[in-house]
Amino acid sequence: MALADREIIRPILWDFQPETSEMTFTNLFIWQSYYGYQWSLDRDRLVVVGAVPGGEAFALPPVGPGSRADLCRRVLGYLREACGVANPAIERADARLAAELAGHPDFAVEPLRDHFDYVYRTGDLINLAGGNYQAQRNHINSLTRSHRFRYEPLGEEHLSACLYLCARWCQVKRCECDLSLLGEWEAITAALANFQALQLKGGVILINDRVGAFSCGELLNQETAVIHLEKADPEFRGLYAVINQQFCRQAWAGVDLVNREQDLGEPGLRTAKMAYHPHHLVEKFRIRLA
Numbered sequence: 001m002a003l004a005d006r007e008i009i010r011p012i013l014w015d016f017q018p019e020t021s022e023m024t025f026t027n028l029f030i031w032q033s034y035y036g037y038q039w040s041l042d043r044d045r046l047v048v049v050g051a052v053p054g055g056e057a058f059a060l061p062p063v064g065p066g067s068r069a070d071l072c073r074r075v076l077g078y079l080r081e082a083c084g085v086a087n088p089a090i091e092r093a094d095a096r097l098a099a100e101l102a103g104h105p106d107f108a109v110e111p112l113r114d115h116f117d118y119v120y121r122t123g124d125l126i127n128l129a130g131g132n133y134q135a136q137r138n139h140i141n142s143l144t145r146s147h148r149f150r151y152e153p154l155g156e157e158h159l160s161a162c163l164y165l166c167a168r169w170c171q172v173k174r175c176e177c178d179l180s181l182l183g184e185w186e187a188i189t190a191a192l193a194n195f196q197a198l199q200l201k202g203g204v205i206l207i208n209d210r211v212g213a214f215s216c217g218e219l220l221n222q223e224t225a226v227i228h229l230e231k232a233d234p235e236f237r238g239l240y241a242v243i244n245q246q247f248c249r250q251a252w253a254g255v256d257l258v259n260r261e262q263d264l265g266e267p268g269l270r271t272a273k274m275a276y277h278p279h280h281l282v283e284k285f286r287i288r289l290a
Contacts, residue, residue, distance in 0.1 A: 001032045001039060003197050009039065012046045016063045017221040019282050020094045021117050021261045023063060026198050026218060026228060030190040034183035042071055049079070053183070057083040061093040061287075068097055073106060076289050090287040091115075098285040110286045114265035117282035118273045119224065120258050125248040125276065132277050136241045143238030147207050151246040154202025154214055159192050161211035162204070162231075166192075169231055180264075188229055191216060200228070203247040205239060212236055213243040217251075224257040244276075 010025045021027065028037050028048060035050035045064025051057045057079055062071045072090060079088030090097075092115050101107045128136050143149065154162070170185045195202065195216070202216035213232035220226035227247075232239035248258060257279065263270040 001029055001037055003029070003194060005029075005039070006198070008041075009046060012044070012063060014221075015065075018063070018094065019117075019119075019221065019224070019259075020061075020092060020284055021220065021226050021228075021259050021282075022060060022092050023094075024218060024220060024226060024228075026191065026200065027226075029194070029198065030187040030228070031183070033186050033190070042074075045071060047071070047075055049075075049083075056085045056088075058085075058088070059090045061090055061097050067100065069101060069104060069106075072097070072101065072287060073289075076287075080289075087288060093285040093287050095283050095285070097287070098283070101287060104290075106290055108288045108290045110288075111283055112286050115262045115284040117262055117284070118260045118276075118278040119280050119282055120260065120276055121279045122225070122248055122252050122255055122258050124279070125258055126245060126253065128245060135275065136245075139238035139241040140245065141238075143236060143242055147236065149205050149207045149212065149242065151250055152204050152206060153250070154195070154204050154216060156196070158202075158204050158211055158214065159195060162192055162214045163189065165211055165214065165233060166231055168233070172234060188231070191229055201251045203243065203250055205232075205243050205246065207233075207236065213239045215243050215247040217247075219255070220259055223255065224259050225252045225255045226259040227261065 006025045013023050013025060034053065037048055037050040039046060039048045045062050047062050048060040049057060059075045059079060062068050062075060075090065076088045079085045098109050101109055166185060166188050191198065191200065200216045200218050202214060204211050205213040215227060215230040217225050217227040230243060232243055252258060260273060263273050
């Protein structure tokens with residue numbers, strides 16, 4: 001998948017108005033080295049196939065107009081016959097496709113909670129009003145009392161500092177010992193290296209004129225922004241709360257909702273995402289041949 005493919009893939013995705021965070025060109029592009037994504041067109045519908053490192057091939061849900069049942073059948077058949085997958089699957093399928101295939105004798109549809117996206121009202125993330133957000137306000141007040149900081153839109157002049165921050169984060173997390181963390185590091189590097197070409201929005205928090213946190217994202221659909229990346233220096237308590245609030249305030253105040261992606265079943269991440277009281281979760285499904 002090359003940057004030039006954006007001119008073909010992005011219009012198809014935008015016309016579909018997806019709700020699941022995977023379905024942006026940025027997400028496919030920055031994670032391609034991890035999943036080995038390949039794409040093709042079936043007339044005006046997009047088909048993406050990848051594989052978990054060391055695992056079997058899978059497909060993402062086909063995207064495009066009209067019924068997708070026949071295309072799903074053909075994609076699953078391709079995974080079985082051409083890729084040798086004994087029990088092929090379409091992963092992270094959206095609710096529209098699940099509803100279309102529900103009760104169909106050829107398919108088995110299964111929800112996967114670990115992949116559900118967390119969607120919040122933008123105003124809630126900006127205002128942090130009421131008792132539900134007392135902890136987040138405490139974190140922000142703690143940082144405000146101990147350090148002077150400011151927000152700036154993420155620009156080319158910040159990219160090297162963001163990469164340095166990620167390298168430090170990866171060192172602390174020992175990314176070299178965890179394939180998924182290494183994959184995340186590669187995705188962050190790809191996003192920052194191609195920040196302008198991908199037409200992302202971003203923001204940074206500067207502490208003593210040094211990048212302490214950054215975030216970047218884009219529109220997922222007309223009423224929802226999706227946050228692809230967010231990293232903060234672990235030495236500063238409250239930085240994650242600050243970059244979350246400030247990026248929403250400065251970049252997404254005109255958008256109703258913010259999708260902050262999934263928790264992948266990690267207990268700590270699930271607790272953190274639930275602590276911000278999502279407006280709703282975007283369900284995702286695994287689809288197999290019955």
